[in-house]
Amino acid sequence: MAVDTVTLPADEAAIAEAARRIGAGECVAVPTETVYGLAADATNGEAVARIYEAKARPGFNPLIVHVPDIETAKRIAGFKSETDRLAQRYWPGPLTLVLPHRDDSGIASLVTAGLNTIALRVPAHPVMRALLEAAGVPLAAPSANASGRISPTRADHVAASLGGKIGLILDGGASEGGIESTIISHDLRLLRPGPITPSRIKQETGLTITQAQGGAVEAPGQLASHYAPAKPLRLEAMAAEASEWLIGFGPVEGDASLSRSGDLVEAAANLFARLHEAEASDRPRIAVAPVPDTGLGAAINDRLRRAAAPR
Ligand code: TXA
Ligand code: MG
Numbered sequence: 546m547a548v549d550t551v552t553l554p555a556d557e558a559a560i561a562e563a564a565r566r567i568g569a570g571e572c573v574a575v576p577t578e579t580v581y582g583l584a585a586d587a588t589n590g591e592a593v594a595r596i597y598e599a600k601a602r603p604g605f606n607p608l609i610v611h612v613p614d615i616e617t618a619k620r621i622a623g624f625k626s627e628t629d630r631l632a633q634r635y636w637p638g639p640l641t642l643v644l645p646h647r648d649d650s651g652i653a654s655l656v657t658a659g660l661n662t663i664a665l666r667v668p669a670h671p672v673m674r675a676l677l678e679a680a681g682v683p684l685a686a687p688s689a690n691a692s693g694r695i696s697p698t699r700a701d702h703v704a705a706s707l708g709g710k711i712g713l714i715l716d717g718g719a720s721e722g723g724i725e726s727t728i729i730s731h732d733l734r735l736l737r738p739g740p741i742t743p744s745r746i747k748q749e750t751g752l753t754i755t756q757a758q759g760g761a762v763e764a765p766g767q768l769a770s771h772y773a774p775a776k777p778l779r780l781e782a783m784a785a786e787a788s789e790w791l792i793g794f795g796p797v798e799g800d801a802s803l804s805r806s807g808d809l810v811e812a813a814a815n816l817f818a819r820l821h822e823a824e825a826s827d828r829p830r831i832a833v834a835p836v837p838d839t840g841l842g843a844a845i846n847d848r849l850r851r852a853a854a855p856r
């Protein structure tokens with residue numbers, strides 16, 4: 546479905562319009578100091594699903610959540626003294642911390658792709674900071690490019706890649722960084738190299754960041770060990786067999802449904818909550834109704850196939 550894409554200079558009125566759209570569950574492209582991000586309300590699962598729809602990502606990678614300050618970050622995730630030191634030193638700035646996720650954070654489960662950790666950063670770019678303040682919610686934002694395309698550092702890069710897919714691009718000029726944020730885990734491993742290097746961190750904080758063997762770094766999409774339920778999972782199920790918890794979709798009702806109306810945005814938003822629920826049920830097996838492979842359905846099916854694969 547094509548939409549009109551407007552690019553507006555990121556003045557006060559445009560930021561207010563962007564915040565209004567975020568509140569309405571849309572996603573908006575916004576400059577950060579690293580690359581342009583495609584931002585949506587991280588507490589609204591359907592809004593987050595629209596990020597994946599716009600990017601046409603073939604699967605669900607956990608996303609980075611942007612917050613205005615350390616206090617807000619601490620309501621969402623757990624810190625220890627080392628990660629607190631990193632946050633105090635490098636936020637606002639191009640550092641993302643992957644931390645234990647608090648149960649009561651209010652963040653939609655699609656953001657973390659069902660994991661019990663969450664990637665957080667406090668961005669430095671004035672436009673992103675103004676949008677965080679105006680929107681008043683944490684913003685999930687991956688780079689604002691279609692899947693498989695390079696990360697955008699200018700509004701016209703975003704328009705070339707996502708034009709017709711998103712309603713609004715805030716133009717804040719060129720991102721000065723151009724390289725995505727450094728990602729560091731709770732146990733101080735380098736998950737993605739970026740502008741803030743381990744040697745600089747050592748110098749400035751005394752903390753040792755462990756790098757991957759031989760300097761090799763895994764592809765970003767493979768960084769997260771993806772959540773999969775611990776029970777066997779059967780796909781394309783039209784009805785539950787004995788001892789199965791059935792996750793329905795559309796006409797297949799099930800014990801719970803991804804979306805009774807067959808809406809793929811709603812289904813994506815519900816996917817990880819339904820899987821966790823099925824895993825916690827008293828039945829030893831899980832079955833899932835067929836989901837069409839169109840649009841967001843491809844990403845849903847990709848995740849379901851991974852969850853069903855024998856381990
Ligand atoms: O500079 C940046 O970080 C940009 C701007 C827009 O802020 N954002 C960005 O987001 O690069 P994205 O979605 O393209 O990259 C997110 C990365 C992925 O490699 C993902 O695997 C990792 O963060 N990630 C997110 N949550 C994670 C988690 N819980 N555990 C491990 N890795 C995680
Ligand atoms: Mg990216």
